[in-house]
Amino acid sequence: MNEDNLNNIRHSLSHLLAGAVLSFYPDAKLAIGPAIDTGFYYDFEFSTPISDKDLEKIEQKMRELMKKWSTFEKKEITVRDAEKMFAGNPYKLELIADLKKDGSKPTTYTSGDLTDLCAGPHVASTKEIPKDAFKLERIAGAYWRGDEKNKMLTRIYGLAFESKEDLTAYELQQKEAEKRDHRRLGKELDLFCFSDLVGPGLPLYTPKGTIIIDELQKYIESVCRKYGFEKVKTPHMAKRILFETSGHAAKFADELFAVTSPKGHQFILKPVQCPAQTQIYASRIRTYKELPIRYMESDRQYRAEKTGEVGGLNRVYAITCEDGHSFCRVDQVKQEVVNMVNIIRDFYTSLGLWKNNWVSLSVRDYAHPEKYIGDTKDWDLCEKMLQEVSDEMGLNAKKCEGEAALYGPKLDFMFKDAMGKEIQIPTVQLDFATPKRFNLTYIDNMGKEVNPVMVHRAVLGSYERFLVLLIEHFAGNFPVWLSPVQIKIIPVRENHNDYAKKIADEIKAQGVRVDFDNTDEGMGKKIRAGKVNKVPYMLVIGDKEIEFGELALEIRDGAKQEKITLEKLKTKLQKEISERL
RNA sequence: GCCGAAUUAGUUCAGUGGUAGAACUUUACUUUCGUAAAGUAGAAACAUGGGUUCGAUUCCCAUAUUCGGCUCCA
Numbered sequence: 001m002n003e004d005n006l007n008n009i010r011h012s013l014s015h016l017l018a019g020a021v022l023s024f025y026p027d028a029k030l031a032i033g034p035a036i037d038t039g040f041y042y043d044f045e046f047s048t049p050i051s052d053k054d055l056e057k058i059e060q061k062m063r064e065l066m067k068k069w070s071t072f073e074k075k076e077i078t079v080r081d082a083e084k085m086f087a088g089n090p091y092k093l094e095l096i097a098d099l100k101k102d103g104s105k106p107t108t109y110t111s112g113d114l115t116d117l118c119a120g121p122h123v124a125s126t127k128e129i130p131k132d133a134f135k136l137e138r139i140a141g142a143y144w145r146g147d148e149k150n151k152m153l154t155r156i157y158g159l160a161f162e163s164k165e166d167l168t169a170y171e172l173q174q175k176e177a178e179k180r181d182h183r184r185l186g187k188e189l190d191l192f193c194f195s196d197l198v199g200p201g202l203p204l205y206t207p208k209g210t211i212i213i214d215e216l217q218k219y220i221e222s223v224c225r226k227y228g229f230e231k232v233k234t235p236h237m238a239k240r241i242l243f244e245t246s247g248h249a250a251k252f253a254d255e256l257f258a259v260t261s262p263k264g265h266q267f268i269l270k271p272v273q274c275p276a277q278t279q280i281y282a283s284r285i286r287t288y289k290e291l292p293i294r295y296m297e298s299d300r301q302y303r304a305e306k307t308g309e310v311g312g313l314n315r316v317y318a319i320t321c322e323d324g325h326s327f328c329r330v331d332q333v334k335q336e337v338v339n340m341v342n343i344i345r346d347f348y349t350s351l352g353l354w355k356n357n358w359v360s361l362s363v364r365d366y367a368h369p370e371k372y373i374g375d376t377k378d379w380d381l382c383e384k385m386l387q388e389v390s391d392e393m394g395l396n397a398k399k400c401e402g403e404a405a406l407y408g409p410k411l412d413f414m415f416k417d418a419m420g421k422e423i424q425i426p427t428v429q430l431d432f433a434t435p436k437r438f439n440l441t442y443i444d445n446m447g448k449e450v451n452p453v454m455v456h457r458a459v460l461g462s463y464e465r466f467l468v469l470l471i472e473h474f475a476g477n478f479p480v481w482l483s484p485v486q487i488k489i490i491p492v493r494e495n496h497n498d499y500a501k502k503i504a505d506e507i508k509a510q511g512v513r514v515d516f517d518n519t520d521e522g523m524g525k526k527i528r529a530g531k532v533n534k535v536p537y538m539l540v541i542g543d544k545e546i547e548f549g550e551l552a553l554e555i556r557d558g559a560k561q562e563k564i565t566l567e568k569l570k571t572k573l574q575k576e577i578s579e580r581l
Numbered sequence: 582g583c584c585g586a587a588u589u590a591g592u593u594c595a596g597u598g599g600u601a602g603a604a605c606u607u608u609a610c611u612u613u614c615g616u617a618a619a620g621u622a623g624a625a626a627c628a629u630g631g632g633u634u635c636g637a638u639u640c641c642c643a644u645a646u647u648c649g650g651c652u653c654c655a
């Protein structure tokens with residue numbers, strides 16, 4: 001079966017859904033009902049609210065109608081007839097008006113006693129619809145045409161596939177994704193939490209979660225230092241004028257948090273890091289000789305997201321951003337971009353994510369220059385330079401119009417995680433505009449004041465989203481260097497405690513995070529706890545180990561234990577931790 | 582923000598118009614154990630605020646929080 005057929009099935013099912021709904025709620029108004037990736041939906045305006053308890057009877061009705069309906073009869077009608085036919089339905093009338101504007105002819109499809117304004121196509125006969133490969137999934141609210149100014153309709157989602165196997169496979173995959181869900185694993189592995197008193201969208205990191213974040217930060221900073229980045233710190237809030245100057249006040253408008261005090265202070269919580277960093281650059285005269293000047297900072301920034309959109313770590317009010325900026329001369333820009341692409345490539349390669357990836361050369365929306373700041377000339381140059389870097393480094397970047405940042409074009413790097421979900425995190429962005437807005441300058445070799453170029457870059461993006469990626473990609477089985485506990489040591493009996501402790505201390509002295517578990521519990525239980533917590537390595541230490549001087553290493557991913565001497569184990573751990581893999 | 586659902590112990594779940602039951606966790610004691618949960622006893626919860634009621638964790642209303650969804654176009 002090809003994709004068109006599947007779409008026909010899904011679309012036909014949405015008509016069946018409409019028919020079934022109308023049989024129970026004759027005064028429900030139909031809006032639209034397309035086929036989607038996993039099935040279909042139909043939007044209705046109900047006069048009385050329905051609940052998901054009603055889905056069962058509606059689905060049953062669909063199955064009944066399937067037997068009664070046979071074909072979908074297509075008919076081309078005039079706009080006037082269409083307007084008459086759907087007179088009581090504002091949604092269809094709006095669609096008809098659109099058709100009229102485009103000069104296209106409305107068509108209807110009739111099956112059973114339902115005639116719907118519809119572009120088709122459909123299955124030739126309802127017999128083509130597999131009976132056991134669809135089900136109604138859930139009820140949701142949806143604005144007419146997705147616009148929150150419009151009326152809220154009730155959407156009924158259904159799953160539909162070619163076969164029962166496909167449906168089952170999809171549901172299984174959903175279950176697997178649920179097991180990896182960072183919200184669930186975050187709780188199970190004790191990485192972060194939320195508090196009613198602190199507030200939604202404000203994650204609290206536990207000691208274990210903090211270890212992961214600190215490790216990431218230490219690593220990325222050490223890599224960036226090699227490329228000349230220096231760490232800076234800027235405050236969480238600043239005067240509004242800072243963001244008005246940068247253009248972020250306009251861009252983020254209703255997403256800014258304002259801070260006031262009874263004494264009359266008024267500040268804005270920073271929505272981005274760059275404006276404050278420009279002021280470090282601006283703190284004294286710069287010369288062409290000291291460029292590029294590179295600052296990096298991992299700090300919180302704040303955005304007032306829509307209340308209905310915060311959830312888990314994906315969308316939060318307080319974002320920890322790993323951000324860096326390079327202030328450089330035009331003739332240094334390309335090298336800076338190359339450096340940053342190298343950092344990104346190395347980092348993601350080490351995590352095993354540098355495959356199935358693609359790069360977007362995100363350029364401006366040429367039809368709407370008003371959405372951006374800066375000169376057209378600068379934009380042209382920036383876009384050209386990024387194209388050259390892509391060509392020279394073999395990135396094969398795909399040009400995506402309208403995806404640029406406020407102040408300049410960028411290279412965005414896309415990956416697929418273990419579940420096939422597309423991740424867009426790292427980015428390198430060119431910016432001629434911000435230095436001009438802040439009047440940043442350096443003295444060039446002719447003694448003239450010139451604006452530098454800013455190159456923005458993010459490798460991890462935000463720690464929050466990066467943690468989501470890590471948790472879900474690895475299903476909580478973090479690489480050793482990121483694991484909150486790297487090795488768990490379990491004495492068999494009380495009289496092995498001393499020996500085991502000695503080994504634990506020796507390993508700990510190597511800078512390894514060791515959990516020495518001499519609690520009064522059965523060792524089976526301790527091993528289970530270690531497995532549940534996804535600790536990469538465990539050592540069980542008893543008579544045999546003491547007698548033979550060899551350790552039995554339990555490996556998280558392996559079924560078998562490995563015999564290893566303490567010295568070899570120390571070397572192995574050291575290697576894995578320093579190799580970041 | 583809007584539509585819908587949910588909220589019972591630290592966690593995962595039962596349950597009821599007469600204030601609750603389990604497992605894991607935890608605490609104490611017993612047990613000293615060789616690769617995914619030892620035994621016994623204890624501690625621990627109906628999100629918050631109103632209302633209806635003789636009586637509310639249960640019904641109703643608000644609030645908070647969480648979850649699903651809010652243009653893959655007729």
